[in-house]
Amino acid sequence: MLHRAGVVLAADHPLRIMSHPLDSIFCPRSVAVIGASNAPEKYGYIILKNLLEAGFAGSVYPVNPKATEILGRPCTRSIADLPPGVDLAVIIIPARAVPQAVADCGQRGIKAAIIISGGFAESGEAGAALQREVVEAARRSGVRVVGPNCQGVNNPHHGLCASWPLLTEQGEIAVISQSGTVGAALMDWASQERLGCSAFVSLGNRCDVDETDLIDYLAQDANTRAIAAYLEGVKDLARFREVVSRCGKPIVILKSGRTVEGRRAAESHTRSLAGRDELYTALFRQLRIHRVDSLEDLYDAAKALAYLPKPGGRRILTITSSGGSGILATDWAEWSGLQVAALPGPVAETLRGLLPTHCIVANPLDLTGDGTAALYRKVVEATAPHFDYQVIIFGDPILQAADVVTPGAPQLVIFLGGAEVERQERARMHQKKVPVFPTPERGVRALARLFAFNGVAA
Amino acid sequence: MTTPPAGDRTRWLPEPEALHLLADYNLPVIAHRLAATPEEAAQAARNLGCPVVLKVVSPEIPHKSDVGGVRLNVATPEEAAAAFTTILDRLTPHPSRLTIQGILVAKMAAPGTEVIVGMVRDPQFGPAVMVGLGGIFVELYKDVAFRLPPLSPGEARAMLGELKAAPLLTGYRGQPPRDLDALAACACAVARIAAEHPGIQEIDLNPIIAHEQGCMIVDAKILVHE
Numbered sequence: 001m002l003h004r005a006g007v008v009l010a011a012d013h014p015l016r017i018m019s020h021p022l023d024s025i026f027c028p029r030s031v032a033v034i035g036a037s038n039a040p041e042k043y044g045y046i047i048l049k050n051l052l053e054a055g056f057a058g059s060v061y062p063v064n065p066k067a068t069e070i071l072g073r074p075c076t077r078s079i080a081d082l083p084p085g086v087d088l089a090v091i092i093i094p095a096r097a098v099p100q101a102v103a104d105c106g107q108r109g110i111k112a113a114i115i116i117s118g119g120f121a122e123s124g125e126a127g128a129a130l131q132r133e134v135v136e137a138a139r140r141s142g143v144r145v146v147g148p149n150c151q152g153v154n155n156p157h158h159g160l161c162a163s164w165p166l167l168t169e170q171g172e173i174a175v176i177s178q179s180g181t182v183g184a185a186l187m188d189w190a191s192q193e194r195l196g197c198s199a200f201v202s203l204g205n206r207c208d209v210d211e212t213d214l215i216d217y218l219a220q221d222a223n224t225r226a227i228a229a230y231l232e233g234v235k236d237l238a239r240f241r242e243v244v245s246r247c248g249k250p251i252v253i254l255k256s257g258r259t260v261e262g263r264r265a266a267e268s269h270t271r272s273l274a275g276r277d278e279l280y281t282a283l284f285r286q287l288r289i290h291r292v293d294s295l296e297d298l299y300d301a302a303k304a305l306a307y308l309p310k311p312g313g314r315r316i317l318t319i320t321s322s323g324g325s326g327i328l329a330t331d332w333a334e335w336s337g338l339q340v341a342a343l344p345g346p347v348a349e350t351l352r353g354l355l356p357t358h359c360i361v362a363n364p365l366d367l368t369g370d371g372t373a374a375l376y377r378k379v380v381e382a383t384a385p386h387f388d389y390q391v392i393i394f395g396d397p398i399l400q401a402a403d404v405v406t407p408g409a410p411q412l413v414i415f416l417g418g419a420e421v422e423r424q425e426r427a428r429m430h431q432k433k434v435p436v437f438p439t440p441e442r443g444v445r446a447l448a449r450l451f452a453f454n455g456v457a458a
Numbered sequence: 459m460t461t462p463p464a465g466d467r468t469r470w471l472p473e474p475e476a477l478h479l480l481a482d483y484n485l486p487v488i489a490h491r492l493a494a495t496p497e498e499a500a501q502a503a504r505n506l507g508c509p510v511v512l513k514v515v516s517p518e519i520p521h522k523s524d525v526g527g528v529r530l531n532v533a534t535p536e537e538a539a540a541a542f543t544t545i546l547d548r549l550t551p552h553p554s555r556l557t558i559q560g561i562l563v564a565k566m567a568a569p570g571t572e573v574i575v576g577m578v579r580d581p582q583f584g585p586a587v588m589v590g591l592g593g594i595f596v597e598l599y600k601d602v603a604f605r606l607p608p609l610s611p612g613e614a615r616a617m618l619g620e621l622k623a624a625p626l627l628t629g630y631r632g633q634p635p636r637d638l639d640a641l642a643a644c645a646c647a648v649a650r651i652a653a654e655h656p657g658i659q660e661i662d663l664n665p666i667i668a669h670e671q672g673c674m675i676v677d678a679k680i681l682v683h684e
Contacts, residue, residue: 237582237583237584269574269576269590269596269597269662269664270574270576270577270578270588270660270661270662270664271576271578271660271662273576273588273590273596273600273602274578274580274586274588274604276580276582276583278586278602278604279580279583279586279604279606281604282586282603282604282605282606283583283606286605286606286613
């Protein structure tokens with residue numbers, strides 16, 4: 001499969017068949033850092049360093065009129081002096097100088113700019129006026145803008161970390177966030193457990209590029225299999241409806257501000273009940289967007305939707321080494337509308353012949369504390385044909401647990417209580433593209449997402 | 459009693475007009491007459507068949523029952539004539555400020571399950587259609603579902619299915635199941651009205667009495683922008 005190969009062609013590569021207006025943001029040939037700095041605490045230094053260390057194949061040009069060299073790279077004095085081939089500029093200079101910088105980028109043939117700097121619409125009327133100037137300059141010169149007031153863009157599949165922190169793990173979940181911190185936290189979790197992301201974009205003030213543009217891009221991005229977004233609101237509802245309804249990939253949204261708006265006193269019941277949040281719920285449901293209420297759910301749902309195969313039905317079998325975890329999984333399965341079906345008699349009979357006598361042959365099937373990878377494998381193989389999904393809980397430090405699971409098989413993997421072995425085996429499974437969940441609750445709830453919208457989710 | 463705030467150029471359609479608009483969309487509205495005198499109220503009750511309900515018609519009184527503007531279960535034409543006078547007497551503390559267009563005499567609907575269907579036009583989202591269980595369910599539990607039109611009959615059925623109280627409509631504890639298709643048709647018609655009348659800001663069909671076969675709109679409020 002192409003997306004598994006991790007091959008990314010530059011925007012103008014002759015073999016690249018599809019092109020998208022946002023290619024310059026995600027897959028630039030070369031990048032300039034406007035406002036690069038020698039001061040290690042400044043973003044002009046941090047982002048340049050991350051760009052240099054993330055494995056970007058193109059050139060990275062620091063731009064600063066006062067420095068000759070930053071991080072071992074010769075400095076360019078001005079945007080006009082940049083060599084050809086720069087598709088993307090990362091702008092980290094005082095807000096008042098940004099409109100001119102954007103115009104200069106356009107002049108130099110740079111197609112996109114990520115504006116990290118703050119001091120725009122978020123900071124009052126003067127800032128809002130500056131932001132309008134940025135939009136003007138961008139429109140006139142045909143430059144697409146991410147931000148301002150944002151945490152940048154990271155495309156690990158292109159070695160492009162125009163953001164912070166430095167994260168390079170390649171995966172299949174794209175993260176869009178109206179809060180830089182929230183998005184970065186999500187990407188950090190995915191990197192920590194070696195699952196990785198396909199892209200991260202901090203939207204900032206959304207003066208140009210918004211969530212709809214990004215969904216449109218990610219829908220055709222070969223590396224992305226699910227889109228996770230943190231939003232405080234949708235900027236352009238009509239376009240959002242149109243773009244999302246033709247996006248063939250699952251989208252999960254954590255939309256904040258559910259409770260802050262006071263309800264208006266109103267004369268009709270309908271009016272008094274129609275808060276913005278209810279309308280967002282309606283919109284998301286109609287567009288088959290998975291709506292979640294917490295950051296953990298955002299991550300877990302995206303993980304499940306990106307990596308787990310679609311279920312054929314709701315009958316699950318739990319296989320565990322921990323009785324307590326098996327019961328917790330069963331409770332959550334029942335609450336989530338899954339069916340904890342009995343083991344068929346002949347299968348139970350076969351298993352009793354295969355397993356030590358102290359194992360509990362039921363659903364959940366409890367291998368008890370001395371369950372080994374070999375025992376798990378026997379049970380997984382013998383029961384697979386009889387259930388729609390297997391919930392495999394490793395509730396101990398089970399060596400070689402990663403060898404039990406099969407990428408793309410209808411298996412939900414939960415690993416807990418395994419300490420160092422757990423961390424190692426989880427990383428091994430994530431590199432096989434088998435997602436691992438940390439608790440029965442989080443795993444089963446994530447699995448249940450696959451059944452939303454009558455199981456016909458995109 | 460509340461009225462639209464001054465400067466906001468909206469007004470509630472008089473109920474006979476609201477019911478007329480709904481009937482134009484083939485919605486089942488309760489049989490009714492507008493009476494200008496006690497005699498006309500008695501005559502209307504005779505023609506419609508008792509029991510009837512009497513409701514004051516005034517654009518300034520959207521919440522009629524809060525001010526004593528409604529009499530339910532009026533059993534005879536004579537009682538209807540008396541109720542007519544009682545309602546007007548109750549409203550006389552502020553007669554000069556009220557435009558009273560008459561008293562609506564409507565047939566009492568057969569008992570069933572109370573449902574609400576509504577629409578609001580949101581400045582950002584455009585029209586949104588709501589369904590919910592009537593009475594205490596909508597007040598207390600806010601047990602409602604919203605959709606943004608266009609609305610297919612299937613989607614409208616799905617909305618009803620989303621309600622926590624949906625079992626009350628599908629035959630709970632020996633209750634007969636209610637006509638979900640008829641309710642879904644009301645929701646779809648409300649979506650159509652919103653699409654075809656951009657000036658309509660809100661619609662509140664509350665309650666609609668759902669029966670085993672069909673349903674009946676017994677109270678309708680429509681807010682229009684002038």
